[in-house]
Amino acid sequence: xxxxxxxxAKSKADWKVTMNPDDLYKNPMNIAxxxxxxxxxxxxxxxxxxxKQNQWDSDEYLPWDTPVDxxxxxxxxxxxxxxxxxxxxxxxxxxxxxxxxxxTAQLLSQFLHGEQGALMTAACVTHSVPDxxxxxxxxxxxxxxxxxxxxxxxxxxxxxxxxxxxxxxKALIDATLKSDRYEKIMIGMNMIVEGLALGAFNNMYRTTxxxxxxxxxxxxxxDESRHVSFGHAYLGPVIAKLPEDEVEDLADFxxxxxxxxxxxxxxxxxxxxxxxxxxQVLANCNIEPDDFFKGIExxxxxxxxxxxxxxxxxxxxxxxxxxxxxxxxxxxxxRKKYDEAGIPVFEDPRVLEAMEGGHPVAA
Ligand SMILES: [Fe+2]
Ligand SMILES: [Fe+2]
Numbered sequence: 352x353x354x355x356x357x358x359x360a361k362s363k364a365d366w367k368v369t370m371n372p373d374d375l376y377k378n379p380m381n382i383a384x385x386x387x388x389x390x391x392x393x394x395x396x397x398x399x400x401x402x403k404q405n406q407w408d409s410d411e412y413l414p415w416d417t418p419v420d421x422x423x424x425x426x427x428x429x430x431x432x433x434x435x436x437x438x439x440x441x442x443x444x445x446x447x448x449x450x451x452x453x454x455t456a457q458l459l460s461q462f463l464h465g466e467q468g469a470l471m472t473a474a475c476v477t478h479s480v481p482d483x484x485x486x487x488x489x490x491x492x493x494x495x496x497x498x499x500x501x502x503x504x505x506x507x508x509x510x511x512x513x514x515x516x517x518x519x520x521k522a523l524i525d526a527t528l529k530s531d532r533y534e535k536i537m538i539g540m541n542m543i544v545e546g547l548a549l550g551a552f553n554n555m556y557r558t559t560x561x562x563x564x565x566x567x568x569x570x571x572x573x574d575e576s577r578h579v580s581f582g583h584a585y586l587g588p589v590i591a592k593l594p595e596d597e598v599e600d601l602a603d604f605x606x607x608x609x610x611x612x613x614x615x616x617x618x619x620x621x622x623x624x625x626x627x628x629x630x631q632v633l634a635n636c637n638i639e640p641d642d643f644f645k646g647i648e649x650x651x652x653x654x655x656x657x658x659x660x661x662x663x664x665x666x667x668x669x670x671x672x673x674x675x676x677x678x679x680x681x682x683x684x685x686r687k688k689y690d691e692a693g694i695p696v697f698e699d700p701r702v703l704e705a706m707e708g709g710h711p712v713a714a
Contacts, residue, residue: 363450379531383481391484394584398577399484401663403490405577407570409502417563420663423509424451426558435655438646442638450636456507457514457632458551458621463503464516465548468524470496472540479533485585493572494579500568509563514628519615523608534586535604541582542674543608549575549706550666557662579674580707602685605675606692613667613694622647669702676700 390396409415419425431451434437439447473496477489507513527539552572559565590598615623623629624644633640659665675681676698681689689696 372497373375373525374676376525377531378475380475380479380533380536382478383533385481385483385486388483388581390487391482392558393484395482395484395488395581398581398584399488399491402488402495402574402577405573406494406570407498407569409498409505409570412570413567415505417561418507419509419561419563421456422452422514423449425455425561425564426451426555427560431558431577432660435547435660436611436646436650437653437655438642438649446636446638450632450638452622453512453632453635456510456512458555459503459510459606460512460514460628460696461517461520461621462548462551462555463500463507463513465520465524465544466496466499468520469540469544469548470500472524472527472536472544473578475528475536476533476540479536480585482585485581488581492578495578499571502571506564506567513586513630517615517621517623517626517628519611519623519626521609523615524583526608526611530604532601534589534601537582537586538601538605538675538680539588539608541578542678543605543612543671545575545578545582546671546674546703547612547666549579550664550670553706554663558660571577579670579703582674583677583707590678590680598679599682599684600711602675602682603681603688605680606685606688609667609671609675609689609694610692612671613692664706668697669699670706672697673700673703677703 379488382566390399424431433450433454434447439450442450470493473489473492477486477493480486480489523539524544526538527544530536530539550577552568556565556568556572559568590601593601621629622643630640633643664670666683672681676696677700681696681698686696
């Protein structure tokens with residue numbers, strides 16, 4: 352029975368009883384009506400038009416009948432960070448293959464759960480943003496994210512495994528969804544989580560050997576490039592008009608979110624001892640956790656995890672921090688906090704700009 356069929360087989364009553372109380376909470380957001388229906392005629396309207404023109408139906412667009420062997424790695428060995436760790440070469444070939452297959456499944460599961468978070472934040476922006484054009488645009492993003500949940504759920508079903516959501520990713524999206532202003536929702540999602548996603552999708556697109564996953568990721572990435580553009584096009588002018596104390600409040604919110612992310616995994620990977628999903632990956636591959644994390648520490652000490660494989664994007668350095676810098680959220684006050692937290696600040700927007708405008712770097 353597939354993962355989706357197993358879930359379908361569970362009764363709705365059972366699902367309600369087993370729901371985790373942390374997964375149900377209230378958000379303090381204001382809901383904003385607007386009666387000025389005239390569209391803005393600026394870049395946000397262009398993004399809305401582009402979003403309407405670029406809707407796609409995964410039933411028609413993607414080759415779902417492509418066979419996928421869940422036991423085989425879906426990505427190229429040479430571009431996998433773990434393959435560059437000395438510890439990894441000591442594992443047997445079959446252990447390496449099993450680990451690559453499971454760690455990729457764990458990553459794809461984070462894409463799926465993250466997309467659900469994006470669906471909810473986009474809906475939140477739709478009802479809380481006070482501008483008519485931004486509301487219409489956010490509605491298109493809500494549809495985009497629904498499609499992304501659908502396609503990743505279908506792909507995870509093909510590989511027959513869904514790992515739990517990483518705790519740090521849930522903490523990051525929960526902090527965004529629990530925030531009290533639409534600006535914070537957009538900072539948390541359109542700048543930080545989608546910066547993370549755009550980098551991860553680009554890297555997956557470049558490294559996967561599965562034609563279905565490649566095409567799926569490419570189409571999702573095109574949508575995501577619009578979502579990141581929206582964060583800049585709409586929020587930039589809004590922030591420029593805010594009083595200094597409110598800008599500091601938003602800058603501090605952005606720092607707290609980046610800090611959750613920067614300390615989420617070891618060496619820029621999803622590996623974490625406190626992540627039940629990742630520990631499950633190690634257990635499924637018969638890898639001793641102490642040996643694995645010692646291997647990560649050795650690789651970090653040797654500087655191996657600092658360098659990305661060629662052509663890959665570093666989400667924090669290339670996308671998120673330049674996006675925050677561009678809208679004035681790296682204030683002198685908050686830069687001290689980045690410094691104290693050991694997070695280097697990067698402001699070069701070239702990779703970010705190349706990926707916006709519907710022309711991802713990977714294209
Ligand atoms: Fe998405
Ligand atoms: Fe998105």
